[in-house]
Structure formats: structure tokens, C-alpha cells
Amino acid sequence: MKREYIYRAFERFWHWTQALLILFMMITGFEIHGSISFFGFDQAVRYHSLAARALLALIAFAIFWHLTTGEWRQYIPTRSHLRAQLAYYLFGIFRNAPHPTRKTGLSKLNPLQRLVYLGLKILVIPVLVLSGLLYMFYRYPSRHAIEALNIEGLRVVALLHTAGAFLLVAFLIAHLYLITTGRTPVSNLRAMITGWEELEAGEEKDSPGNAARQGATP
Amino acid sequence: MKRVIIVTVLIAAALVAASVALERRATDPSETDLLRRRYRARETASVDHAKFPQLRKRFAKPQEVTHECIACHNGRAREVMKSSHWNWEREEYIPGRGIRYVGKKNILNNFCIGTAGSHQSCNKCHIGYGWSDEKPFDFADSLNVDCLACHDNSNTYVKASGGAGLPDSSVNLTLVAQSVGLPTRTTCGTCHFFGGGGNNVKHGDLDAAMFATTRTVDVHMGLDGGDMQCTDCHTAHKHQMKGKTYSISSMNRNRVACEDCHSAMPHNDDILNEHTYKVACQSCHIPLFARVNKTKLRWDWSTAGRLRNGEPYEEKDSSGTDTYMSIKGSFVWAKNVRPEYAWSNGTASHYLLGDSIVAVPVKLNELHGDYGDPDARIIPVKIHTALQPYDPVYRRIVQPKLFAPRKGEGGYWQDFSWDASIRAGMALAGEPYSGHMGFVETEMVWPVNHMVAPKEDAVRCGECHTRNDSRLAGLTGFYMPGRDYSGALDTAGATLILLTCAGVVVHGAARVISRRSRRRGTRT
Numbered sequence: 143m144k145r146e147y148i149y150r151a152f153e154r155f156w157h158w159t160q161a162l163l164i165l166f167m168m169i170t171g172f173e174i175h176g177s178i179s180f181f182g183f184d185q186a187v188r189y190h191s192l193a194a195r196a197l198l199a200l201i202a203f204a205i206f207w208h209l210t211t212g213e214w215r216q217y218i219p220t221r222s223h224l225r226a227q228l229a230y231y232l233f234g235i236f237r238n239a240p241h242p243t244r245k246t247g248l249s250k251l252n253p254l255q256r257l258v259y260l261g262l263k264i265l266v267i268p269v270l271v272l273s274g275l276l277y278m279f280y281r282y283p284s285r286h287a288i289e290a291l292n293i294e295g296l297r298v299v300a301l302l303h304t305a306g307a308f309l310l311v312a313f314l315i316a317h318l319y320l321i322t323t324g325r326t327p328v329s330n331l332r333a334m335i336t337g338w339e340e341l342e343a344g345e346e347k348d349s350p351g352n353a354a355r356q357g358a359t360p
Numbered sequence: 361m362k363r364v365i366i367v368t369v370l371i372a373a374a375l376v377a378a379s380v381a382l383e384r385r386a387t388d389p390s391e392t393d394l395l396r397r398r399y400r401a402r403e404t405a406s407v408d409h410a411k412f413p414q415l416r417k418r419f420a421k422p423q424e425v426t427h428e429c430i431a432c433h434n435g436r437a438r439e440v441m442k443s444s445h446w447n448w449e450r451e452e453y454i455p456g457r458g459i460r461y462v463g464k465k466n467i468l469n470n471f472c473i474g475t476a477g478s479h480q481s482c483n484k485c486h487i488g489y490g491w492s493d494e495k496p497f498d499f500a501d502s503l504n505v506d507c508l509a510c511h512d513n514s515n516t517y518v519k520a521s522g523g524a525g526l527p528d529s530s531v532n533l534t535l536v537a538q539s540v541g542l543p544t545r546t547t548c549g550t551c552h553f554f555g556g557g558g559n560n561v562k563h564g565d566l567d568a569a570m571f572a573t574t575r576t577v578d579v580h581m582g583l584d585g586g587d588m589q590c591t592d593c594h595t596a597h598k599h600q601m602k603g604k605t606y607s608i609s610s611m612n613r614n615r616v617a618c619e620d621c622h623s624a625m626p627h628n629d630d631i632l633n634e635h636t637y638k639v640a641c642q643s644c645h646i647p648l649f650a651r652v653n654k655t656k657l658r659w660d661w662s663t664a665g666r667l668r669n670g671e672p673y674e675e676k677d678s679s680g681t682d683t684y685m686s687i688k689g690s691f692v693w694a695k696n697v698r699p700e701y702a703w704s705n706g707t708a709s710h711y712l713l714g715d716s717i718v719a720v721p722v723k724l725n726e727l728h729g730d731y732g733d734p735d736a737r738i739i740p741v742k743i744h745t746a747l748q749p750y751d752p753v754y755r756r757i758v759q760p761k762l763f764a765p766r767k768g769e770g771g772y773w774q775d776f777s778w779d780a781s782i783r784a785g786m787a788l789a790g791e792p793y794s795g796h797m798g799f800v801e802t803e804m805v806w807p808v809n810h811m812v813a814p815k816e817d818a819v820r821c822g823e824c825h826t827r828n829d830s831r832l833a834g835l836t837g838f839y840m841p842g843r844d845y846s847g848a849l850d851t852a853g854a855t856l857i858l859l860t861c862a863g864v865v866v867h868g869a870a871r872v873i874s875r876r877s878r879r880r881g882t883r884t
Binding site for chain 1: 363364367368371372374375376378379629630631731732820821822825826827838839840841842843844845846849850852853854856857859860861863864867868870871874875878
């Protein structure tokens, strides 16, 4: 069976650290929100802020990595095969049809993923990070001396942060499920752990039928 | 693989180091350590008053002591005579009402209501000699200044009950005069712990237990804590004491603040420090008040006047606290009281004698401020409610004369006649009375500033930041994490999550079923 190296070391480190941090921040965040109780409010706030700082640092490293390696291009949206990918999830997957796109080191994301991850990166994460920063550094900077610097209250900040959190939870659930839609239910998971993806039989890179295919599942 | 591990470990270490470095460290020695050292060092008197020949004699009248005091300390009596301790009023600017002279002299409360008509009794706590209703008090006579009430260090000086401010006949004036010094918890507490006619009645955070208490009750005054005297915070310049209470004061001036000694950002945690913009230190650091003895929370004057065999009586609960007194009515007391919370920008308004009642319960004092006010912070308060006499025709709170030296002079405590006492009291206050009386519900707000608990006993975050019984449940108009949320957003979010889960379940089930049917298909 042929294998291909898809996820590089930093990428895997980034992915799993981010996964842990986000999961942890979900628990502590929803405790701060008042939905659950686990650590106690004080500790939840402390952990949430610590994790936030770690996540910010990680995001800084990740942005640097994406820019210097050119990996950011993975998120450029494309319409080609978008319909086919949608059709695959809606119909093909139940008929054991082949994936319409193939995952390679050069194109890791299928057209749907590109759209969803781009949305995450330019909408959900920035909303969470910016509202989170305002949450952390909310300190009436000017004591009403400079109107433009006043934050009249946490309401808008908090509601944006909460909305972002709900979207991220929904994403996580869908993401965890879609992991299982690879060649086998665990092949995507294994790839994100080891970096290596086992290719479907007859799916060699240079096999003629696959020339047009690019990218695969989550 | 080795390279991968090294890089991973390096990045992880960098992240951990960054988070740790961003957390503020405790400094050593801490600010509180330095303060403790400073206030532990007591000043000793520069002279021994016992050696002054002027004071080694028998004093027939307390005024003779004052005469000797001001013979050396010349000019000091003039300072005292400018103070509210002496005048029982202060110049206050009240928005909408202009400049008014307000103080114990004329303000109404919902405990013993007011001093007018009862001076002979109330003036046990006036720093003067001889203020009664019998004859006008000469506020310009410096010989009437009672230096000893504040400066006695022998702990033997007591003023007589109903004695118009004169000392009790048992007091050895020579001994007291020879042992003067700076005011102590005892001299201040003798009046301020007993406001409202009994221990801890009024304030709830000023209790006779604080003559000698532990730091668990009050970190500042506790003998094993700061062992601080009242005047360590309530400093005085030319006998004008710093600090005041909003039951009487209206203006934001001459206040004592925690920040006078502690910094405005005293925590090692940025989030806690941020709270100081909107939350006063006391709100978290005084988790409960009346932690030793009970304080009065309600006073019902309407039940007063019941007699047994023509004589007034008292009823006590199992702990020995008065629950009923014929002269005063019924009371509700409580210990370990969780404060109420209010916005305060340092100004207050007051119900003044003669004001028309516009709403019931009548708010005898009101603190100003709200979330949008940059000068306002959340402070802990004690709310004291009462049912007290009023004039339903003129719609005014009335001032009854409670005390008279003899029966038949209109004193309620002597005659138990509301009509006579209100007539006498209102006449002395120079206010009209319709001749009809009833009882009206009133409310007073008492800021709680003492009984600061050790930091480990401070209010926990989750006591306010919670949806259940938040300490700040009554304060609205702002978003507080943990307490507040948008119902619509939470419903939308929960719906989104449920729909996603439903999608996963349906899609997953369809995959399993289709795979099974395919397998069955290949088998047949």
C-alpha cells in the first residue's frame, strides 16, 4: 500500500495543541458563561485566560509558519469540484463512491474544507480572539476622558464571544464526525497523528484517472 | 523523528514560559507587610500629663478641666468648635436644593428618629457639656468643649445618661485629666459602636466587640492583625476628622478610602485589579457584617407603648437581645449579614424634615450613581427598614420628642403618648403638625466599611458571577459574565449544536445502513 506524507511535524503539533487548548477553553468558557460548573468560576477564569495566552502565542507561530511556508495558499477557496464534494457527502458516500478529490501534501483540503476553514480563520477565530482580548484587557482606558476609547460595557463583547463559541462547538462536532469519512473511519485521524496517509488502492499519484483530483476529506 | 520531538518540546516550553512570564508575581515584602510594620510602631506621648501641677488637683466641674487643657493647648478648642463633632451639622451642597446645613442636629433617621426634643439624652454623645432642651446651648463657649470624651486614655471616662453631655458623677476627673492622649478605639467606640441606642444597632460593622477583637473579625483593628486605632485611618487635621457617613453627608469630600494606604491595583491578578474601576474594595473584602454581635435590620415603632400594669417592659430573645421595648417598639436583628450592594459616586440625598413624602417606602437617604457614572463604584450597604410615625395630613415624617427629664413634658419614653410627643417635638423643631399621626414604611442605607476580613475570607468570584442568587442580582444595567446572558443567543446556540448533532446522527446512521445493505448485496 502506498503512503504519502501529508501533515508535517509543526502542522501536527499546531493542530493538536490547538485542539487541546480549544477543548479546554470550551469547558472553562462555558463555565464562565454559567452553563456548566466544574472548576469553580475563579479557577475557570484563570485557566481560560492562561489558555488564551498560550493559544495567542500558538496562533502567532502558526501564522508565521503559514506565511513562510506558503501553506496559507491551502485556504484559497475554489469552486472547482465544490459541487462534486457536496454531492459526495450527500449521496456518494452512501454508495461507496470514490472521494471526488484526493488529499496530497500540496492540496490537503477539499473545496468544502477550504471554505469552512477559511470561514473559521477569517471570521470565527478573529471574532473570538478580538472579543476575547477586549474581555481580557477591558479596563475603561480613559475614564471617559477620551470618548473614542470608552467601552461602555461588556455586553456586546460578551455576546460576540458567546456566539463565536457556539459556532466553534458546532464546528467541532461536525469536524469530529467528518474525520471518520476517510478511506477508513480512522485513516484521517492516523494521518493527523503520524503525518502519513495511506492511499486508496489504485490511487497512486500518477495514475491517470486521478490527475484531476485534488484534496480529500477533513 | 528526533528533530520533531526537539522542535515540539522547544515550542511547548516557549509557550509555557510565555504564559508564566505574563502572570504577575507577588512582590516581597508585600505592600500589606510594609503597612503592618508602619502601623505596629506606636508613637509614645512626648509629655507625661500626670506631672503637670495644673492637673494635680480636684476638679469640681468638667469645664475646669477644659480650662486647664486650653490654657496650654491654646487655639485647639476653636478648631474643635468648627467640627461636626461639635456643631452636629455640616455645610452640604445638595443638587437641586442648594446649600443646606445638615447633621445630627436636624436629620431624620429610622432608629430613634432624630435628636430634636431629646437633646438631654442624645447629647450623651455630644463632645460638649450641657446641651439640653431646657435652655439654648452656647456653641461659642469653648469651656463647654469636652476634650476628655475623645482624649481619655484611662478608659474610665463615661458620660451620664440623660445628662446633656456631662460626665457621670462616678468619674474621677483628676485621673482622666492626667491620662490624656490620642483617641483610641475605646474613646471613639464608646459613641460610634453604640449609635442608635445600643451596641451595633446602627452600622452593623461597628461593634463593641471591636474594642478588642481578632483579625478574622477586622484585619485592621484586630489585636492579632493591624491593632489599628480609628484615627490611623480617620486622621485629623486641626481637629477636622476625615471620613463621614452617608446617613448624614451629601457631598463627595473628605472621605476615607482604602486607597489612602493600599494601592488602587493591589492584587497580583490583573482581572481582580480591573474590578477596582467599578467595584469598591469593601464589596469583596467585607463578605459579611455584624460578624460578632447582631445588628438591627428593622424597627417597628407602631407596636411601642404597650404597658404591663401601667409600666413599660422589655422582651428578649434566647440570646438576650431586645426584641420588644415599650419605649421603642419591636426589632428584627441579624448576625453575619450579607450586605446589599449599591452604586455610589460619593454623593447622597436626604429626606429633610418638612419634605413631602413622594413614595413609600420613604427613602430617608439615597446613594447616587450608576454603571455609566465614571465616579461610581459598587459598595456594600446595610439596609435598615422601619415603620415610623408620620403625619398623614401633611404627608411628612414627624419628629417626636422621645426624652424628657420628667413626666408630663411630652417625652414619649416617659408618657407614652404619641400625640403629646409629636406635638412637643415638632414645636421644638419649628415645624407644623396636623394633629393626626400614622406609621409609614421607611428605608435607610448605611455603607459598610469596617469589619474587613482576612483576604482568604473575601467574597469568591462565583458569589457574584453566578446565575443563582448572585450577590449583585439587584444591580442591573450592565453585563456581568456568569450572571448575565442573552436568552435568545443561548437558544440559537443550543439549537445550532443540536442540529449539528442531529445531522451527524442521521448522516452516520445512513452510512452504517447503506454499508450493511451493500455488504448484504455482495453476499447474495
